[in-house]
Amino acid sequence: MNLTPESKVLIQGFCEFISGTHVAQMQAYGTNLVAGVNPGCGGQELHGLPVFDLVEEVIEQFGVIDTTIICVDPYDVLDAALEAIASHISQIIIITAGVPPLDMVQLLRKAEACETLVIGPNSPGIIVPGKILLGTQPSEFYTPGVVGIVSRSSTLTYEVAYELTKAGLGQSISVSIGSDAIVGSSFLQWLQILDEDETTEAIVLVGQPGGGSEEAAARYIAEAIDKPVIAYIAGRQAPPGKSWRQTGTLATVIGRDPNFGTAQSKLAALKEAEVPVAERPSQIPELLRKEIKIN
Amino acid sequence: MDLLEYQVKEWFGKIGIPVLPSQRIDHPTDLKRLKIRFPIVLKSQVHGAERAKAGGVRFAETTIDAIAAAQNIFSLPIWGELPEVVLAESQYDANQEFYLAVVLDTAVCRPVLLGCKEADIDWESAGEKMHHVVVEQEFSPFYARRLALKMGLQGTLMQSVSSVLEKMYHLFVQKDLDLVEINPLAVSANGQVMALNGKVRINERAIKRHPDLAEMAAKIISRHTSTEINGILGDWDGVKMHGKIGILGNGTGSVMATLDLVANAGGNPGVCLNLRHAFLTDTTPTTFRDRLETGLKILEADKGIQVILINFLGSIPQTEEVVKVIARVVQQDNSELESQVVRSNGSKSRQVQNFTPLVIRLAGSEFNAARKYLATLKTHSDALLVVENLDEAVAAAVRLAKPTANKK
Numbered sequence: 001m002n003l004t005p006e007s008k009v010l011i012q013g014f015c016e017f018i019s020g021t022h023v024a025q026m027q028a029y030g031t032n033l034v035a036g037v038n039p040g041c042g043g044q045e046l047h048g049l050p051v052f053d054l055v056e057e058v059i060e061q062f063g064v065i066d067t068t069i070i071c072v073d074p075y076d077v078l079d080a081a082l083e084a085i086a087s088h089i090s091q092i093i094i095i096t097a098g099v100p101p102l103d104m105v106q107l108l109r110k111a112e113a114c115e116t117l118v119i120g121p122n123s124p125g126i127i128v129p130g131k132i133l134l135g136t137q138p139s140e141f142y143t144p145g146v147v148g149i150v151s152r153s154s155t156l157t158y159e160v161a162y163e164l165t166k167a168g169l170g171q172s173i174s175v176s177i178g179s180d181a182i183v184g185s186s187f188l189q190w191l192q193i194l195d196e197d198e199t200t201e202a203i204v205l206v207g208q209p210g211g212g213s214e215e216a217a218a219r220y221i222a223e224a225i226d227k228p229v230i231a232y233i234a235g236r237q238a239p240p241g242k243s244w245r246q247t248g249t250l251a252t253v254i255g256r257d258p259n260f261g262t263a264q265s266k267l268a269a270l271k272e273a274e275v276p277v278a279e280r281p282s283q284i285p286e287l288l289r290k291e292i293k294i295n
Numbered sequence: 296m297d298l299l300e301y302q303v304k305e306w307f308g309k310i311g312i313p314v315l316p317s318q319r320i321d322h323p324t325d326l327k328r329l330k331i332r333f334p335i336v337l338k339s340q341v342h343g344a345e346r347a348k349a350g351g352v353r354f355a356e357t358t359i360d361a362i363a364a365a366q367n368i369f370s371l372p373i374w375g376e377l378p379e380v381v382l383a384e385s386q387y388d389a390n391q392e393f394y395l396a397v398v399l400d401t402a403v404c405r406p407v408l409l410g411c412k413e414a415d416i417d418w419e420s421a422g423e424k425m426h427h428v429v430v431e432q433e434f435s436p437f438y439a440r441r442l443a444l445k446m447g448l449q450g451t452l453m454q455s456v457s458s459v460l461e462k463m464y465h466l467f468v469q470k471d472l473d474l475v476e477i478n479p480l481a482v483s484a485n486g487q488v489m490a491l492n493g494k495v496r497i498n499e500r501a502i503k504r505h506p507d508l509a510e511m512a513a514k515i516i517s518r519h520t521s522t523e524i525n526g527i528l529g530d531w532d533g534v535k536m537h538g539k540i541g542i543l544g545n546g547t548g549s550v551m552a553t554l555d556l557v558a559n560a561g562g563n564p565g566v567c568l569n570l571r572h573a574f575l576t577d578t579t580p581t582t583f584r585d586r587l588e589t590g591l592k593i594l595e596a597d598k599g600i601q602v603i604l605i606n607f608l609g610s611i612p613q614t615e616e617v618v619k620v621i622a623r624v625v626q627q628d629n630s631e632l633e634s635q636v637v638r639s640n641g642s643k644s645r646q647v648q649n650f651t652p653l654v655i656r657l658a659g660s661e662f663n664a665a666r667k668y669l670a671t672l673k674t675h676s677d678a679l680l681v682v683e684n685l686d687e688a689v690a691a692a693v694r695l696a697k698p699t700a701n702k703k
Binding site: 016017019021022074075097098099100101102104105108109122124136137138140141151152153154155156158159162179181182206208209210211212213234235236237238239260261279280281282 | 399401402404405406432433467468471473498500501503504534536544545546547548549551552554555556558559564567571572573582583608609610612658659660661685686
């Protein structure tokens with residue numbers, strides 16, 4: 001993890017999900033953005049950044065890049081990420097939403113082999129309040145503090161930060177790992193990072209129906225996390241949807257619980273791990289105050 | 296999006312998966328020019344399950360029988376769907392029947408090969424009979440052989456089944472599928488294999504990079520009404536419930552959290568849409584602005600919806616234009632309202648509400664200008680409410696959806 005204001009950051013592509021405002025916000029936050037890559041636009045300037053056609057040209061000019069923020073068309077994400085890996089960039093944040101799942105399968109195989117950290121797709125990135133902003137998280141909802149946030153949903157990440165800030169609780173690191181069906185980094189990785197992070201005193205985990213990552217996180221919290229964790233699961237009242245039905249069909253086949261992927265299964269796992277669960281975002285500060293002594 | 300059986304078999308044939316000689320029948324009289332030999336089986340081409348039980352599969356020995364059976368099938372709706380095409384196929388003598396599938400498992404983030412020595416298994420107890428192999432790395436035929444051996448197959452049958460699996464996998468990757476299934480794969484007395492029925496589910500996120508699939512999707516959309524599309528193409532990005540409060544948001548999590556809050560506050564959530572992605576019915580690229588416009592239209596057209604709750608937090612693409620879309624919707628309704636009031640001789644006592652009230656939750660400095668602008672709009676008192684706090688916005692929406700608020 002390289003999350004310091006000195007880290008050199010590249011932006012690949014400028015699509016609908018990233019605007020000049022986001023770029024300016026990152027710069028105002030002190031993020032060291034060095035360049036953009038937009039094939040066909042080499043030599044131009046976009047959102048105040050010099051633009052290149054290839055990632056390797058950026059490396060030639062600026063040396064090793066720590067993080068790249070990928071914001072190209074969904075169908076071009078795989079190519080952009082493979083280009084970044086080929087240029088030895090070890091941390092990739094994918095903002096783009098709706099990347100075809102089989103492209104992600106291919107990317108993850110490569111990333112695992114090269115030990116590249118992939119965050120997203122469909123992620124607003126990472127913010128260390130007061131220090132660095134990598135992505136499109138709205139920094140205005142954040143204040144420096146001791147609560148770490150890890151979430152699968154972009155907007156709920158800010159919703160939680162907003163509630164915490166309003167209640168006078170600052171944040172240490174906030175990350176949304178992305179809400180597409182297949183994403184790179186996992187809850188487990190981030191729980192471990194937050195557990196080791198010296199500033200973080202408590203963790204808020206935000207989940208939603210689909211997959212089994214909240215359940216895995218619950219077991220991991222019970223086994224390995226010493227810091228207090230509060231959870232919030234959205235979608236309890238939502239009818240089972242197609243996006244997670246598919247894993248449900250597979251459930252019995254490969255020995256999974258028929259409830260696999262539902263909000264209920266996540267809530268049960270968290271209960272078993274004795275993780276307090278908030279009913280609504282505005283209840284999170286109150287639950288946190290019971291766990292940590294601030295004010 | 297699921298393909299119909301005859302489309303699946305065209306793909307199978309092209310990639311070398313053995314299928315029986317068959318012919319597409321668009322009209323019963325097509326059977327007079329049948330190129331395959333009797334006896335045949337006629338199968339209704341619909342998306343619904345349990346086609347055979349419903350009478351959508353018939354056997355015929357002669358042209359006369361076949362025409363009568365086809366006429367019957369063409370006029371038989373299955374789960375509300377009438378077939379546009381009937382498939383005529385040769386019959387096959389099966390000695391044994393297997394189940395084979397390739398599916399993307401989003402929990403292990405890898406494709407999985409599935410196989411079972413029984414067809415039409417009961418999914419409740421599939422765990423004991425179904426074998427699986429996770430394709431961890433780049434696919435190679437040994438993954439298919441591994442599954443065939445796990446299924447207990449040997450010799451040439453092991454080879455022919457793994458060869459079918461291999462072709463299924465290539466199809467899976469080539470066409471960006473979520474699922475490709477052969478059920479049943481028949482084995483004849485002399486050990487030949489044949490895909491008697493197949494299922495293909497395309498990943499909606501990849502449709503637009505396959506021109507042939509985009510064309511099929513466009514045809515489905517132009518042919519069916521929106522609720523039917525929902526059934527055939529799968530979910531649009533959101534959930535369909537039948538309550539009075541429609542929800543629009545700029546992320547799945549946000550939409551779901553809003554839905555929960557509405558339900559917990561005693562309200563009934565209706566259609567909930569996530570505007571972050573394109574809708575499946577969009578055949579050309581869209582912007583956030585377009586999606587908001589479509590979303591509002593869908594909710595306004597829904598007679599059951601009495602309040603629209605919009606939850607935008609953080610930032611959205613094209614803020615200014617998005618706000619103009621909202622303003623136009625509200626003002627249009629408002630001017631219609633005024634003109635109706637004028638027509639009724641200014642008697643304002645009459646209840647004329649020709650709009651769906653909007654409650655808009657906007658949090659974030661990006662929306663400061665938007666909030667000011669929306670505040671300047673002259674609207675009916677209930678037409679537009681702009682709130683910053685989510686719990687308050689939900690409470691307002693639930694209050695406005697109470698039976699006293701009439702609509703249309």
